[in-house]
Amino acid sequence: MNLENTLVQMRKGILEYCILHIISRGEVYASDMLDELTAAKMIVVEGTLYPLLTRLKNAGLLEYKWVESKSGPPRKYYKLTEEGDTFLKGLSDTWEDLVRSTQMIKTKSNS
Amino acid sequence: MNLENTLVQMRKGILEYCILHIISRGEVYASDMLDELTAAKMIVVEGTLYPLLTRLKNAGLLEYKWVESKSGPPRKYYKLTEEGDTFLKGLSDTWEDLVRSTQMIKTKSNS
DNA sequence: ATCCAGTACTTGGCCATACATAGTACTTTC
DNA sequence: GAAAGTACTATGTATGGCCAAGTACTGGAT
Numbered sequence: 072m073n074l075e076n077t078l079v080q081m082r083k084g085i086l087e088y089c090i091l092h093i094i095s096r097g098e099v100y101a102s103d104m105l106d107e108l109t110a111a112k113m114i115v116v117e118g119t120l121y122p123l124l125t126r127l128k129n130a131g132l133l134e135y136k137w138v139e140s141k142s143g144p145p146r147k148y149y150k151l152t153e154e155g156d157t158f159l160k161g162l163s164d165t166w167e168d169l170v171r172s173t174q175m176i177k178t179k180s181n182s
Numbered sequence: 183m184n185l186e187n188t189l190v191q192m193r194k195g196i197l198e199y200c201i202l203h204i205i206s207r208g209e210v211y212a213s214d215m216l217d218e219l220t221a222a223k224m225i226v227v228e229g230t231l232y233p234l235l236t237r238l239k240n241a242g243l244l245e246y247k248w249v250e251s252k253s254g255p256p257r258k259y260y261k262l263t264e265e266g267d268t269f270l271k272g273l274s275d276t277w278e279d280l281v282r283s284t285q286m287i288k289t290k291s292n293s
Numbered sequence: 294a295t296c297c298a299g300t301a302c303t304t305g306g307c308c309a310t311a312c313a314t315a316g317t318a319c320t321t322t323c
Numbered sequence: 324g325a326a327a328g329t330a331c332t333a334t335g336t337a338t339g340g341c342c343a344a345g346t347a348c349t350g351g352a353t
């Protein structure tokens with residue numbers, strides 16, 4: 072029972088939300104996302120991100136196209152499908168509710 | 183890949199935070215917590231709450247005392263240990279950081 | 294007194310997902 | 324052509340919420 076472990080648990084599900092958000096703003100590939108997540112202090116490793124992207128793609132929320140790169144292997148540029156866009160909207164509501172709930176619990180004084 | 187499932191994942195870790203918060207405000211027993219969590223729309227079932235309480239107690243963050251009840255079996259009234267209090271403070275920071283991160287990602291405009 | 298409903302708590306198995314770690318494949322540079 | 328860097332893949336582990344069934348105690352109905 073340590074903070075690190077709890078943080079990992081807290082991240083579950085939230086990551087999915089963050090990634091859909093990043094992609095919704097324009098086409099990006101995995102390293103772009105890693106950079107941004109790191110900048111936002113949502114420390115994430117490759118082995119977490121790639122499987123998640125595959126999962127989202129298989130679920131029909133994402134699609135990608137290969138783009139040649141001058142500095143290495145080709146890259147998968149992702150964007151949201153229409154379904155992904157809808158899903159993200161639902162997810163946003165869910166997340167906002169959750170944050171509101173914790174605030175409600177936090178600020179309530181005892182009876 | 184549905185909203186319901188993602189919500190479950192999002193709840194991981196957050197629940198622990200909410201429960202410690204509720205207990206930090208004064209001695210309560212499980213049904214009190216369930217009521218409050220339900221009121222805050224953090225729908226939770228017995229089979230989730232009780233094991234969590236046991237885990238927190240075994241980790242030394244909680245302690246309880248039995249109190250007789252006039253309308254049923256005796257109740258376990260929980261309160262935070264000193265260690266639990268410290269842990270909750272750390273958890274609060276972690277949580278605030280996470281919320282900030284998601285907001286950062288959400289409001290950032292694309293380059 | 295006996296049975297039933299309500300309350301409080303317990304237990305065991307299932308499943309999704311983040312993480313660690315190692316591995317593949319391609320490109321550029323020396 | 325060997326080494327370093329980039330992009331992506333695959334496998335096994337652990338955590339924790341959820342479901343469902345079960346125990347134990349109380350008080351009221353028959």
